[in-house]
Amino acid sequence: MPTITIDGVKCEFAAGQTILQVANANGLKIPQYCYHEGLSVVASCRICLSEVWAPNPKSGQLEPFMGGKLVPTCQQTCSDGMVVYSDSPKGVANQKAVMEYLLINHPLDCPVCDQAGECFLQDYSYEYGRGVSRFEEQKVKQPKKDLGPHVYLYSDRCIMCTRCVRFTREVSGTSELMVQGRGNKEEIDVFPGVAIDNELSANVIDLCPVGALLDKDFLFAQRVWFLRSTPSIDGITASGDNILIEHNEGKIFRFKPRANPAVNKWWITDEVRYGWKHIHSEDRLRSPVHRRFGTLVETDYTRAYEDALDGLRKAVADGKRVALAVSPMLACEEAYLLAMLARTIDPEAVLAVGPVPVKGQDKVFPVGAKADDPRAFRTYAEKAPNARGVRRVLEGIAGQGNVPDFEGFLRRLGKGSGASDVAAVVLTGNYPSDWATDDLVSALGGKFVVLIDTLSGRLIDEADVVLPGATWAEKAGTFENARHQLQAFEQAIPVIELAKTEGQIALDLMAELEGKADVVSGEAPMVVMATQRSLLPGSTQTAPPRAAAYNAANIRARMAAERPALAVFATGVSLPAVEARQEADMKVVDL
């Protein structure tokens, strides 16, 4: 394979790769502003310029490339034997000159800038800048602008890299942004009366290497160095988009895209980015509830579990069936545990997939791109992350063709005919809004109902026992997206108050059923969930499990071992890469 040497490190490259791409792929640091893997190359910021030498094709001797001029490494493709110096005196002098130029009109308002802590202007000033300014004149002041529903522009922080403009032209295809003006009056703007309001609009905020484009939803909400990032998967649509959940002390502050060329590339939709508000909703169910003399009253898990199991076992003792609807919002591992629980209580229990919400239609970006274009970004009308995964798991237990969809489930409960052999129902929800329908409510009439859900809604009134579940950000598991990709995600925040993951509830109930449930009093707060690799000590989970703690990785191994049809869960699930945690070089002290 041909090779190139960058700052003394020999690297292999593929035909067509640029010097900067090879440097990035090999972890070598060359500063870059305007370059982004997902956008066209414009080579306008000039900070990546480096000194390049290449072998003379006739003599084989190394000679200065391009007559010794500095070369934009983001644009220059590699050739065999090239030698690149980004840290030569000429290269370093250029970096210092570019940084000085970019900072001439920059307001240096880092203490009040949301980007502080993740700003390339800050980082590069430190690594490549001069440390002093020779500029004594008045800085050009530019306005702050409201560009659209999610985006503010602080013009005077902009370094004119044009990443944002190229995004709206090349990725969303909506072209709302433009460069207007010349010289030091140049600025990013929208066309008059046309806001940046496309379904991918907030990606320009991530693309902006400085604090010029800011997220209205995150504005002044949190300093970024307090945030922890947890790799996760879109939990509200069928896209399977890879995300980072950024949180602090159990509270989510923002979602960011996590690059995955095979799924979402570098982007997420605004729907996914802002679709987490229900996680901290006032309407979250926070403790178990059971029915006493016709009224729902709060209870503890011991009584709630006893009531739930009594009702389910009574149905079987009466010669009737138990039916379970597993929500497509739940993880595959939870579907497995719940289904195994139902089949332990009633070997002929009905296993069905819960309702799969659909809104609008699938779309492809850039606007006008062909649906099968591999470079296109897709959004999905299906508003559930795991309908395919839940079906795969339930069919792995009940057999193909034996898992009705939600319409079939309602018919089994007696919708239409009124006749049903089902006397007890376990319903799981976890939708971001109330999901009760008139058909469901009337089909539940006269049956014993255990509801495991996250938000308060109409179904509570139909339930005999209500157990508070956990959103996907509060657990680990696996989702199968619309493209049948099985992807694991980690637990980002602890489960709120007395709620538990649905997987933990299933494990607890199974242990009660087998007479093994036990809560060791005085035990340190237990972890509701393990990460993919290890238990998380010190979680603030307040409702300890009554059985072994739910651990997604262990459950996947168990699924594969117990059911040959589910062998894919042993090897076919892609795990999120472990992100190296950067420790701050400052100490935070409590005063």
Ligand code: SF4
């Ligand atoms: S607003 Fe940000 S992304 Fe857009 S040109 Fe300016 S610096 Fe680049």
Ligand code: FES
């Ligand atoms: S990154 Fe190469 S010129 Fe901007």
